[in-house]
Amino acid sequence: MEKTKPMVAVVDDDPRLLESLEELLESAGYAACCFASARGLLSHGLSHLDLLITDIGMPGMNGLELRDQVKKVRPELPVFLITGRHEIADQGRAQSISGFFRKPFHAPALLMAISEACKNRDGG
Template identity: 75%
Template sequence: MSKRRSIVAIVDDDPRLLESLEDLLESAGYAAHCFSSARALLLRGLAGVDLLITDIGMPGANGFELRDLVNKTHPELPVFLITGRHEIADQNRAQGISGFFRKPFDAKVLLAAIKDALSDKQKEDEHDS
């Protein structure tokens, strides 16, 4: 019996970044589900999602707003914020997240952070069972 691949949802309005992250995550053994907006993700729902990566600066709900919405219904879900706009990379607003990355970010560092967050989440899930 094969183990279920962890699902990472990615929300970014840049289609090139979505494609790049999808390729990176898939090559690392994760199932990547890409969304061009917070609304698109929320319409699909968070069922089965193990980790969320969201851009901060997006039209509609930004990454901080999405993080806050997700934390209300899925406080156990690790959330990584990414941004290319350093002026909005406010560390105080980034509190309460699992990871914070400025574009361009190092792929190895991102993958290591994802692995750690999913490992921590799995330990918590096992403890809660």
């Protein structure tokens, strides 16, 4: 039986970033589902996800709050945070985050981190 592609959710209020990340992930062999808000992701559900990438600075629930909500339900789910706000990135708020990337991020580095996180989840 063929293994399904890992499902990566992306949450960001920037539609251009959502589109480019979706294309990047799918070209690398992942299934991607994109959401413009944390609420959108939470209403969709987390059970089918293998990894979450979320922007920190969003209206409504921000990425740090979303990470906290997700960790209550799926503590094993890798969560990557991305931000264009360098002051947030410099505050050392990256505890319990699987990956932390500043915009604009280096696509190969992001894909490598996603690959590693998915391998670690699969036990090898």
